[in-house]
Each structure stands twice: as C-alpha cells, then as structure tokens.
Amino acid sequence: MVKKPRLVDPYGRPISTAALKTEQAAPDLRSIRRSDAMHPASGLTPGRLASILRNSIEGDPERYLALAEDMEERNEHYAGVLGIRKRQVAGLEITVDAASDAAEDVEAADLVREVTDRDQFRDEIVDILDALGKGFSATEILWDTSEGQWRPKAFKWRDPRWFRFDDEDGETLLLRAPGQDEPLKPYGWITHAAKAKSGLPIRGGLARGAAWSFLFKSFSLKDWAIFVEAYGQPLRLGKYGAGASEADKDKLLRAVANIGTDFAAVVPESMAIEFIEASLTGSHELYEKRADWLDRQVSKLVLGQTATTDAIAGGHAVGRVHDEVRADIEDADARQCAATLNRDLVRALIDLNFGPRRAYPKISIGRPDEIDTDALVKNVVALVPMGLKVGMSTMRDHLGLPDPDPDEELLGLQAGSSAPEDQDQKDPSTQTSALRTVTAGAQVLRPDDAVDRAVDAILDDHGWEPLIGPVIEGLDEELAGAESLEDAKAILERRIEALGVTAFADTLARLSFAARLAGETDEDVS
Numbered sequence: 001m002v003k004k005p006r007l008v009d010p011y012g013r014p015i016s017t018a019a020l021k022t023e024q025a026a027p028d029l030r031s032i033r034r035s036d037a038m039h040p041a042s043g044l045t046p047g048r049l050a051s052i053l054r055n056s057i058e059g060d061p062e063r064y065l066a067l068a069e070d071m072e073e074r075n076e077h078y079a080g081v082l083g084i085r086k087r088q089v090a091g092l093e094i095t096v097d098a099a100s101d102a103a104e105d106v107e108a109a110d111l112v113r114e115v116t117d118r119d120q121f122r123d124e125i126v127d128i129l130d131a132l133g134k135g136f137s138a139t140e141i142l143w144d145t146s147e148g149q150w151r152p153k154a155f156k157w158r159d160p161r162w163f164r165f166d167d168e169d170g171e172t173l174l175l176r177a178p179g180q181d182e183p184l185k186p187y188g189w190i191t192h193a194a195k196a197k198s199g200l201p202i203r204g205g206l207a208r209g210a211a212w213s214f215l216f217k218s219f220s221l222k223d224w225a226i227f228v229e230a231y232g233q234p235l236r237l238g239k240y241g242a243g244a245s246e247a248d249k250d251k252l253l254r255a256v257a258n259i260g261t262d263f264a265a266v267v268p269e270s271m272a273i274e275f276i277e278a279s280l281t282g283s284h285e286l287y288e289k290r291a292d293w294l295d296r297q298v299s300k301l302v303l304g305q306t307a308t309t310d311a312i313a314g315g316h317a318v319g320r321v322h323d324e325v326r327a328d329i330e331d332a333d334a335r336q337c338a339a340t341l342n343r344d345l346v347r348a349l350i351d352l353n354f355g356p357r358r359a360y361p362k363i364s365i366g367r368p369d370e371i372d373t374d375a376l377v378k379n380v381v382a383l384v385p386m387g388l389k390v391g392m393s394t395m396r397d398h399l400g401l402p403d404p405d406p407d408e409e410l411l412g413l414q415a416g417s418s419a420p421e422d423q424d425q426k427d428p429s430t431q432t433s434a435l436r437t438v439t440a441g442a443q444v445l446r447p448d449d450a451v452d453r454a455v456d457a458i459l460d461d462h463g464w465e466p467l468i469g470p471v472i473e474g475l476d477e478e479l480a481g482a483e484s485l486e487d488a489k490a491i492l493e494r495r496i497e498a499l500g501v502t503a504f505a506d507t508l509a510r511l512s513f514a515a516r517l518a519g520e521t522d523e524d525v526s
Helices: 046-057 062-074 078-089 103-116 120-128 206-230 247-264 286-303 317-355 375-386 393-397 428-443 450-459 462-472 474-480 485-497 501-521
Strands: 093-097 137-144 149-157 163-165 174-176 189-193 235-239 270-274 362-366
Touching: 046 062, 046 206, 062 078, 062 093, 062 206, 078 120, 078 206, 078 286, 078 317, 093 103, 103 149, 103 235, 103 317, 120 149, 120 317, 189 317, 206 286, 235 247, 317 362, 375 393, 474 485
Parallel strands: none
Antiparallel strands: 093 362, 137 149, 137 189, 163 174, 235 270
8 A cells, every 4th residue: 555645835844634624813802813903003103103113023013013004094195006016916917837748747737727717816816915015914725625625715814913923033923822822734824925125024014114104194194284274264362351250261262262163153242352364374385295205205115116106207208217117026026926826825735636746836927028029920931931840829829819710711822822841842943932932921911012023033933043053953963972071062162153143143233223213213113
C-alpha cells in the first residue's frame, strides 16, 4: 500500500484537513473579536495621533487600524485615490500558466482557472488589497468539501483589528483570542502584506503616511466651516441697564445668540441690541488652498502623482508622464498580489485536491504585452516565403481575430496565386510564384501603380530569367562535383561574374524612369 505524502505548507507546517472544515475567525460577541466600530478619528489631536502610531509599532495596532478605517470613511479624497489603486489591480487580466504540458499539470492549471474565473473573485482581490491602506490583510478561505473535493466557496475578509503581530519577529500574524493569541491555520488563510515601503508590515500601509494630512485637513475644514458661518454677519451687541440681574443678563445673551439662527428674539424694554456692520476682509481661499494642497500630498502618496486626480497646469504632457509612474505602482501591486495568491491559494488548492507537486501552476496579474501588429504582419509576409513557419492560430491570437466558422466565407489570395509552401522552392519559377504571392496580399490593401508594375516586370519570366540564366544553369551538377567548401565558393564566384550586370542595370534604369514619370504626371506609364 502506497503511503500518501504528508501535506505541509510553504513554511513546513503540517496541514490538518479536519481543522480546515471549520471557520477559525468567525465574529463572536462573547469573544474579543467583535464587529462593533471604534472611531479614534473623533477629537483626534497631534498628540493622540502620535500615541496611536507609536502603540501600533509596540504591539497594540488596534486603534491605528480603526483609525485607518475611519480615514476611508471621513476623507473622500483618500477613499477615492485608495479605491482607484485597489480597483485598478483587481481589473487587470488574470492568467494561469500550467507548470508544463503534462496532462496532470494542465489539469491542475484548469482547477486554478475554475477559481479565478468566478464572478466574485475580483471583488475578493479588492478585499485582499485592503493591505494597501493598513499594511496587511487577512482573508480566510472557507472550503467546500460537500462532494469530496476541496473548493473555495468564499474568501472572507476579516477585520484587521482582530489580529496582531508576534512580539518576537513583528511579522508573524496572530489571531486575537481570549487567554493566548492563536496562529493562523495553514491552508486556511490568504495573508497579504503590501510593500509600500520596506520595514515591518504594520508600518508598510499607506494610512500611516496619510494620517497626518488627514489630521491637518480636518483642522482646516473645521476652521473653514467656522469662517463661513460667521463671514459677513454683523456683530450683535446686547446692552443691559445697571440694575440688571444675572438672570436678565443670561436672557439677553440667549436672545443675542438666537438672532444669529432664528432671526428673532424677545428682550425686556430696559435692554437693547445693536447691530454693528461687519467689515471683515478675510477670504475662504486660504482654507481651500490648504485643503487642496494636503489632498495633493495624499495623491502623491497613494498614486505616485496628481495629474489624473487634480486639475493642475501642465495638461496633457504632465498627465502622460505621471501615467508612467502609476504604471510602475500598478505593476508592483499586481506582482505582490499574484505572489501572495500563488503562495497561499494555488499551493493549497492543488495539494488538497491532487497532493503535493514539484511544480505548481502560476497566477499572473497584469496588462498583456502590447504588440505592433503592423510590424508583425509585415515581418510575417516577408519571412514566410523564406521558410518561416507561423501557426494560423498564433497569428489570430495576436491580431485579436477569432477562429472562423466551418461554413464561413474566408478571405484568400487573388485567383491564380498559390501558397509558396505548396511548390518546389528550388525551381526559379516557383520563386517567382512565391514572390507574387507576397505582393498579391498587398494588392488587396492598395491599388496597382507604376512601382508595382516595375516589380512585376522584374519578376516576369521573360524579364529576370535571361539576366540570371548564366548563374543558375547547370549549377546543381557543378556544385555536386565540389570536394570542399572552398571549391563551392569558387564556383559561385565564377557564376556571379558571368551575370549580365549591364543588361540588369539597363532594366532597372528603364523601369525606375517609368515609375518616376508616372508619379510626376499621374499617368499610367508602362
């Protein structure tokens, strides 16, 4: 009896299939994993923010992670640019390459494609990319084993506040639990660390750099709101007599305050309210410019540029330069995400269904390579007559053309033309036909002109064969008698010397003059 190999994850930890059939991090009101929210952004000050950031490094990241969530909810600009960065990667092409052409490797790759082709997979990638803001994300794999197979039925985003990092290395993720934190079950999690910068994962998120801009912008917006509320309103001055009691004074103060909101007040006859016209010279531009400047810093942090999010001078040229920067960031995010999926998803999926392998399928995320189709077609047209073998399906894939239906009318060469591979390439007349085949395809795209007729004249049996006849006549027999490479070279040199160079030059000159004359007079000159 063959003993099945023991399953271990990429870190060498043994796999417990029984443990994988239950959720490890389901929320529970009786435990410390609660779904209620924290809002450290309320009343945030520079001192409190510094304390939150410091504690996150020292082993207590809960309030920092809650603040990162608050920032996405309270700052529209930060939420917008961070969402762009996540969705841009999630919208890229996802490909799966088999480890080899062997049947078992192709079957393994098909299984991975079955998972990545699910409608919800791209949304699940957005959840995995939550690590961009917070530094890490933990997504639990919920396995379906109802039919004896292992298939992910869902990738469940888990609140990052439920996790902390090991105190010794600062990198191993632990699940908070009463008494003692738990290690994550092997093959039960996709843990992604965003490398926005080098260092510990908790310091690698974008929220850490954006937090100070968030704080200062909140101050600017608060001051702006106060300014707008008071700007242009007259000073309301209440006057009371010498014998007014404290109660009368309080009544007058309430009346003055109510005038600003209710535009009505009742005061005793012994009191008076005067309105002093406002002569403020301030402007809202200071607050607006400061808020916009802070938003641009966040754009630089998250997207690496500002041209696609803010209206600035420079226009199209500036935008093109910044698009290249965004492409670099996009590529880095996509590579990191694909590496995480290959480590935590692909290996788990294959091992649980087929057993361990020496090589696994590979997920790639990114934009397809752009191909210059015009240059490709020109090269193929030029090289196929010389013997280059090119598959039709390959060309269709590069050109974006589907395979034709069996009964579909097909495009083809002009009547009388034949494919070069169907004829003897050693026959000079066959070479003429091959070259005519190349030009026949070009005639579909452009009308015949004097230059085309000049080429045809050179290729015509009566035009070029007499010129090179002395070179090729009896060449096979003479080369067969050569005893060395040097003998063969000498034979060819003698043959070339016998070429009618003068007659050939006269032919070229006559045809060149005819073509030029046709171009200058726009007439049909033969």
